[in-house]
Amino acid sequence: MSKRSALVAALLLVLGLLVARPAEAAAVRIMPLGDSITGSPGCWRALLWNKLQNGGFTGIDMVGTLPAQGCGVPYDGDNEGHGGYLVTNVADQNQLPAWLSATRPDIVMMHFGTNDVWSNKPTATILAAYGKLVDQMRASNPTMKILVAQIIPMNPGTCPECAQRAVALNNAIPGWAASKTTAASPIVVVDQWTGFSTSTDTYDGVHPNDSGNQKMADKWYPALSALLGGAQPSPSPNTSPSTSPSPSPTPSPSPSPGSAGCTATYTITNQWGGGFQGEVTVKNTGAAPTRGWTVTWTFAGGQQVTQAWGGTATQSGAKVTVKNESWNGSLGAGASVTFGFIASWNGSNPAPVPACAAA
Incomplete structure (x- = not known):
């Protein structure tokens, strides 16, 4: 093979490797x-x-x-x-x-x-x-x-x-x-x-x-x-910086027993007149990665979810159902992810105990 042919072959090989290399995800x-x-x-x-x-x-x-x-x-x-x-x-x-x-x-x-x-x-x-x-x-x-x-x-x-x-x-x-x-x-x-x-x-x-x-x-x-979209430790419960008592005290999160390899921890992170912000941390308690998760709870004080992020939320009457997004359904063993929401309340705001089901 001539030197020119060898050079052309080498260039084609390099180009082929560049084309075949998968694109890296953008930071x-x-x-x-x-x-x-x-x-x-x-x-x-x-x-x-x-x-x-x-x-x-x-x-x-x-x-x-x-x-x-x-x-x-x-x-x-x-x-x-x-x-x-x-x-x-x-x-x-x-x-x-x-x-x-x-x-x-x-x-x-x-x-x-x-x-x-x-x-x-x-x-x-x-x-x-x-x-x-x-x-x-x-x-x-x-x-x-x-x-x-x-x-x-x-x-x-x-x-x-x-x-x-x-x-x-x-x-x-x-x-x-x-x-x-x-x-x-x-x-x-x-x-x-x-x-x-x-x-x-x-x-x-x-x-x-x-x-x-x-x-x-x-x-x-x-x-x-x-x-x-990845694992993180459960956040500490937060309270309003108000110097006067809140209409309803922010409860500390209590893990639910969960089912099918996951638990859900409900936290009120902030509360104001007529509304509050909450977070729920989902943790994989099984040995294998999850393919998805669903968290449900039932409000006892007439609360209504108005916005949610990190999960797709629906509410029928007092029952709230939140399913994972496409990017955060897979959790490794022991890993966790948090979704948040804004909701209204009127009169009282007791914290429900959520249930978790993993796929």
């Missing part, structure tokens, strides 16, 4: 969005990144126009955490579309509004800014998945009123999210308030220290991993 692009709590340096992102990697979520790409700022461990630190920024200014000045265009996220995780609270922006104004940013996210990606945090507590020495203003904002977020969420682009509320102490988890009454960063990472992880 899920995740944008952390917020102010200095997110970006300066926002070391909860480093902890979250490594927690996701250790949990098997390796097909992800953190995106943003800002780079990592240290934190002492290797991690994907791209972010959109702008120190000193107000969410109301970002909305008014239309800054987000350029960031979205540059990074093309599939998921946005937003902890934003601390500086607005500090600046005494009305809660309604902050929520209007949230709404505008969500509209811009959906204009960039109609199926954008959005995690919105109830912000961590704040108690700066120069703003004694800030603590209660943060409570007012956090109490309003679930209702706003319920009115804004859609099936194609769900908004999931992540409670970063509960269990967070400004005296032990911040270094200045506002910004998280090492223990605060760990708590934030631990709160983001279940919500984010549920969107990514």
Whole structure:
């Protein structure tokens, strides 16, 4: 064979291998969005990144126009955490579309509004800014998945009123999210308030220290991993940041006996006048992977599910049935997945005990 023929044969072989190679799945692009709590340096992102990697979520790409700022461990630190920024200014000045265009996220995780609270922006104004940013996210990606945090507590020495203003904002977020969420682009509320102490988890009454960063990472992880469609630990029960008693106390989750190799754990993560947000964690208790799962429960207080994500929900009378989505029905032995929902309640909100059936 001549040298030319050998070269042609080698090139054809290489081309054949390239054509035959299966396409790799695109990484899920995740944008952390917020102010200095997110970006300066926002070391909860480093902890979250490594927690996701250790949990098997390796097909992800953190995106943003800002780079990592240290934190002492290797991690994907791209972010959109702008120190000193107000969410109301970002909305008014239309800054987000350029960031979205540059990074093309599939998921946005937003902890934003601390500086607005500090600046005494009305809660309604902050929520209007949230709404505008969500509209811009959906204009960039109609199926954008959005995690919105109830912000961590704040108690700066120069703003004694800030603590209660943060409570007012956090109490309003679930209702706003319920009115804004859609099936194609769900908004999931992540409670970063509960269990967070400004005296032990911040270094200045506002910004998280090492223990605060760990708590934030631990709160983001279940919500984010549920969107990514894989296993995660059961979330801790969360309560409303309201300083007055809730209409009905949030019960601690109780695992049901389940059936056919799975259990379901029901948790009320937030409650407000006339509505609440819940989560159910499905765990495979069998030795073989599941092909799918179905969770059922019966409400005893006239509650009605109005929105759901991470599962397809139907309700007939008081009975609710939730089936897995196409992407989260397969659970390995011992693995779990969480779906969420928004529901209404009137008078009382007792927690049902769900049953789980696995295929």
